Amino acid sequence: MKEPKIKSIPYSEFKDNEYLENMVAELNKDGVNVIVGKLDDLINWGRSNSLWSLTFGTSCCAIEFMALGAARYDMARFGFEVTRNSPRQADMIMVLGTITYKMAPVLKRLYDQMADPKYVIAIGGCTISGGPFKNSYHVVPGIDKIVPVDVYVPGCPPRPEAFYYGMMQLQRKIKLERFFGGVNRKEKEEDIQDESED
Amino acid sequence: MNGFLDYYNFKPVAEWIHSSLCGVMPEGLALFLEGLVVAVVIILLYAILAIALIYMERKVCAFFQCRLGPMRVGKWGLLQVFADVFKILIKEIIKLKNSDHFLYELAPYLVILASILTFSCLPWHNGMGIIDFNIGIFFVLAVSSIEVVGILLAGWSSNSKYTLIGAMRSGAMMISYELSLGMAMLAMVALSGTMSISGIVESQADGWNIFKGHIPAWIAFIVYLIAGNAEANRGPFDLAEAEQELTAGYHTEYSGMHFGFFYLAEYLNLFIVSGIAATVFLGGWMPLHIAGLDAFNQVMDYIPGVVWFFGKAFLIVFLLMWIKWTFPRLRIDQILTLEWKYLIPICLFNLLLMVVLKVYGLVF
Amino acid sequence: MDIKDRILKLQPEATFEEQGDLIAVVAPGKFRALMEALRNEGDKMDYLREIMGLDNGTELGAVYYLESTATYEQIAVKTMTPDRENPMLPSVCDLWKTAEIKEREVYDFFGIRFLNNPDMRRIFLREDWKGYPLRKDYDMNSNPLNMENEVNADEGDEFVIDSYGSVEDLKNKIFDRNDFVVNIGPQHPSTHGVLRLRTSLEGEMVKKIDPVCGYIHRGIEKMAESMTYPQTLAMTDRLDYLSANQNRHALCMCIEKACGIEIPERAKYIRTIIDELQRIDSHLLYYSCLVMDMGGLTPFFYGFRDREMVLDILEDTTGGRLIQNYYVIGGVQADLHPEFQTKVKAFIKHLRGIIHEYHEIFTGNVIARERLIKVGMLSREDAISLGTTGGTGRASGWHNDVRKHHPYGMYDQVDFKEIVYDGCDSFDRYMVRMDEIMESMNIIEQLIDRIPEGDYKVKTKPIIKLPAGTYSASVETSRGEFMAIIVSDGGKSPVRLHFRSTGLPLVHALDTVCRGNKIADLIAIGGTLDYVIPDIDR
Known part of the structure; x- marks a missing residue:
């Protein structure tokens, strides 16, 4: 079984993520060509270590994100410090704060404007489920209703350490991807049929 | 010419290669092959230098800010920029719907072309100048201006308001600063008496221009650093990008490797500005000589020219980074005021001073 | 002079609510004259602290909190209108500039139109939002998530009463057809959040700024x-x-x-x-x-x-x-x-x-x-x-x-x-x-x-x-x-x-x-x- 390596954090520390384990199992079911596999590893190494985020702070979590960039937590150590202000140049969108009905089309548009491959991290209770504002008439109860989310980081706002854990989870996820062969994207014929039968 | 210069002279090697190649094939083919090899070497060097500079910038700014900078990817984060390069190479290049496709796709290549052409003029080492002819400095100034066209095209063809403002700003700024850049160089050309890059370097064998030309050379050097910084679009003159105002300036709409080209060119321009400064003011690959200290001069001669050149160039790169990470950004009208009201009169006066000193033999 | 006496002198019909804050209550018809007098006479109440829209179930209205910058004396004035279909109150935005935007807020949440305010657009909610959420009878499910991009009008409404006594909607241009309008925000590094500034430019010069808020309005x-x-x-x-x-x-x-x-x-x-x-x-x-x-x-x-x-x-x-x-x-x-x-x-x-x-x-x-x-x-x-x-x-x-x-x-x-x-x-x-x-x-x-x-x-x-x-x-x-x-x-x-x-x-x-x-x-x-x-x- 392929186990993605993240520097200074043993694989066993990433507990409880059955979904990723299953993904690995499925991707490696038929085995991998050596050359293609190595190339994939190289590409994934590059992608996972160079996650440039789009500055998208809507609320409180954005301040913690700034603290993340500052000297004490210094996300530059991981190479995350290149925050791009243009969605075209960003690799991931970190949704930092509540998404409201008025903001939702904007978020969707920003996501659409990003170049592939793109990832979404939902930071904080508000983005995950609406948080304390779940009952409001103007708050989207969870951004997964609008864009596909890769990693959820709970908290209000999460501590900087939690941000890192979330980012490492994303790195781990990226390290499992298959660029060649496009296993990640293409759905198998029978799966689609299965769904239509259900 | 002094004998010491020949320790590491590359010219005989180059001539030997050329003549032996001519022995086995027609001269045209030999030239073609040599050109090919040189081109590959230049592009490789360009890429490697860009990676080194990006790494240096990230580390230098981190240390200015009491941070560590990249640490995780490779030892001390040495592989960080390689990871970025891999990623950006396979990143999607977005085609815009309502843009002028031809110009939109041409722009990054123009910028990188200007940058590589200027890059090839640098005198790396004794006998290793690649583009070197009698109007070298003039050529450098001319090809480096192509970049403005690229930036203007990028801003215009993206069909976005932010990019347009960024491009207009950078057009206004770069064209203005080219004047004082040129005039600062002209003062030094007057001192050296030649426009050829190798000629300028060789004329500094008995002392760097900055010492030979004393006061006017220092003035020219400082003006050059300011104008060069503006020409490279770097803080405090980074108006064209001005992240906090225009999101990403003229390249807002570019993604993937197209954006990568702008990114590389930005860093290489920094190096080119520093390299030209090292050439014109600090003697290029010439070692440091102090008149009268023969033993010292002998030791200095044993250090190869290429080390001298990179040492000087990176020193100036560091200086420019220091400036960038210290100062806030200027405003467009302040930038233009600085240029037209201060730098240009100073340059004109300086040119006159230099000529007078040269004519009366008051320079060394 | 006691503030109560002062108000009674200016507007004898005013009543007072004294449970908690001292609030003077006047009818909409008398309201404008009282505000003008408070603003311009004697100890000028030249700082309008806040306008709070209010719906008490039957009447709609607003409470105005005033303060004098010379004596730091404070007073609140309340006016309510029973008309729920078409509530209208006189605007005070020529007395205090801050009322321009605060009246827009009240309009947005309660649907109260302020006569003579030059720009009666919604400010927090989408322009195609139905209903006024802070009213007591607002249906919480009436506005589902709408993923269409919002289109912003280039003109604001000004409601005036014309010479025949009927309400007329003057359309005030916010931006001209030929203005170079740049959207700064909502996703922009320097707006300190999701503020959107519609900025019209003349070259590098700022001609006019129209702030659009509400991108983080959580109700x-x-x-x-x-x-x-x-x-x-x-x-x-x-x-x-x-x-x-x-x-x-x-x-x-x-x-x-x-x-x-x-x-x-x-x-x-x-x-x-x-x-x-x-x-x-x-x-x-x-x-x-x-x-x-x-x-x-x-x-x-x-x-x-x-x-x-x-x-x-x-x-x-x-x-x-x-x-x-x-x-x-x-x-x-x-x-x-x-x-x-x-x-x-x-x-x-x-x-x-x-x-x-x-x-x-x-x-x-x-x-x-x-x-x-x-x-x-x-x-x-x-x-x-x-x-x-x-x-x-x-x-x-x-x-x-x-x-x-x-x-x-x-x-x-x-x-x-x-x-x-x-x-x-x-x-x-x-x-x-x-x-x-x-x-x-x-x-x-x-x-x-x-x-x-x-x-x-x-x-x-x-x-x-x-x-x-x-x-x-x-x-x-x-x-x-x-x-x-x-x-x-x-x-x-x-x-x-x-x-x-x-x-x-x-x-x-x-x-x-x-x-x-x-x-x-x-x-x-x-x-x-x-x-x-x-x-x-x-």
Whole structure:
């Protein structure tokens, strides 16, 4: 079984993520060509270590994100410090704060404007489920209703350490991807049929 | 010419290669092959230098800010920029719907072309100048201006308001600063008496221009650093990008490797500005000589020219980074005021001073 | 002269509500004349603190909170109209400029049209939003998530009564067809959140700014109407997260005032000290963000380096870094951390020793001075009329510090200067904040060794019922006067809970301040005005 390596954090520390384990199992079911596999590893190494985020702070979590960039937590150590202000140049969108009905089309548009491959991290209770504002008439109860989310980081706002854990989870996820062969994207014929039968 | 210069002279090697190649094939083919090899070497060097500079910038700014900078990817984060390069190479290049496709796709290549052409003029080492002819400095100034066209095209063809403002700003700024850049160089050309890059370097064998030309050379050097910084679009003159105002300036709409080209060119321009400064003011690959200290001069001669050149160039790169990470950004009208009201009169006066000193033999 | 007599003299038909705040009630027909007289005669009530829209189930209306900048006397005026189909009230935006945007807010939430306000558009909600959410009869499910991109009209409505007595809608152009309009925001690095500024440009010059808010409007005021009072406290921290404790202080004070809870002396000390720590925290962040907006990337880290120390101190005691949920009705949640005093003293010593670095790298820098001095002028009259409280107002020579003029907590027992500059420009706005850091340290130093022993909290019931009436309390947060207003009918949750946004007047002021300046100045001015968007949108 392929186990993605993240520097200074043993694989066993990433507990409880059955979904990723299953993904690995499925991707490696038929085995991998050596050359293609190595190339994939190289590409994934590059992608996972160079996650440039789009500055998208809507609320409180954005301040913690700034603290993340500052000297004490210094996300530059991981190479995350290149925050791009243009969605075209960003690799991931970190949704930092509540998404409201008025903001939702904007978020969707920003996501659409990003170049592939793109990832979404939902930071904080508000983005995950609406948080304390779940009952409001103007708050989207969870951004997964609008864009596909890769990693959820709970908290209000999460501590900087939690941000890192979330980012490492994303790195781990990226390290499992298959660029060649496009296993990640293409759905198998029978799966689609299965769904239509259900 | 002094004998010491020949320790590491590359010219005989180059001539030997050329003549032996001519022995086995027609001269045209030999030239073609040599050109090919040189081109590959230049592009490789360009890429490697860009990676080194990006790494240096990230580390230098981190240390200015009491941070560590990249640490995780490779030892001390040495592989960080390689990871970025891999990623950006396979990143999607977005085609815009309502843009002028031809110009939109041409722009990054123009910028990188200007940058590589200027890059090839640098005198790396004794006998290793690649583009070197009698109007070298003039050529450098001319090809480096192509970049403005690229930036203007990028801003215009993206069909976005932010990019347009960024491009207009950078057009206004770069064209203005080219004047004082040129005039600062002209003062030094007057001192050296030649426009050829190798000629300028060789004329500094008995002392760097900055010492030979004393006061006017220092003035020219400082003006050059300011104008060069503006020409490279770097803080405090980074108006064209001005992240906090225009999101990403003229390249807002570019993604993937197209954006990568702008990114590389930005860093290489920094190096080119520093390299030209090292050439014109600090003697290029010439070692440091102090008149009268023969033993010292002998030791200095044993250090190869290429080390001298990179040492000087990176020193100036560091200086420019220091400036960038210290100062806030200027405003467009302040930038233009600085240029037209201060730098240009100073340059004109300086040119006159230099000529007078040269004519009366008051320079060394 | 007593304020009651004064109003009765101006408007004999006025009645008064005296449960909680003193509120004069007048009919819509007499309202405009009374407001004009209050604004222009005698002790001029030249500062309109807040307009609160109100729906009491049968009538719609608004409560206007006024203050005189000369005597600091305060009064509230209320006017209600029974017409729910087509409610109209006269506008006061020619008397106080800040009413322009606050009336838009009331229109947005209650659908009350203000006659003669030149720009009656929605401000927080989408332009195609159906209904008015803060009305009692609003159907919460009437507006599902709409993923269509919003189209903004280029004209605003002005409702006037024409010579035949019928209402006419004048269409006022906001932007011309040929204007070069740039959208700054909602996703932009320097709008400090999701503010959108529709900016029309003439080359690099700013011609007009039309702020569009609401991208982080969470409907806190509506949600609070179905919460118990202790529950509503949690919302305040998420308004202006850089003044989290100060906001909460206002709401706690308001509730305590209403049900007559006397908080222990120790809690008062703790609240004052924590408020001031929060102010230092906020101003350090202000410094960081301002320099970053101006392109200076290294000074940014100075502010954050020292801010982390404040956060550590707060975290020890409250358990949170940013959102702390520390104040409760009747005191504070938990006692101080045993090392609180030593750590605070060490921090003050450290900051006093290091603050010269801030000035060396930025204040004295020639580029910074060129870009801030005499840029973004906001005159004293405009500042008062626009209601830009806090440091922004004080940089224009307006003495508006709530701590000084309507003291709460321990502020009447400490000796501190109200920092006021009269340069009216960006540089003075910046200097006010930098000096306030020093002043806050003074206040803390005076209090830190005198914290009395005793309870940090009085016991309160889990469900608190407020006697019927209207109550308000205001505090000086890091960026101006923050006010919490509760309208209660005696039940366990408020009929209406309203917060005065400190940022809304500042964003409104952007148009006045930035006109004729460059885009780069717009960003720098935005940085010096210091607004936090979630506080504006609520």
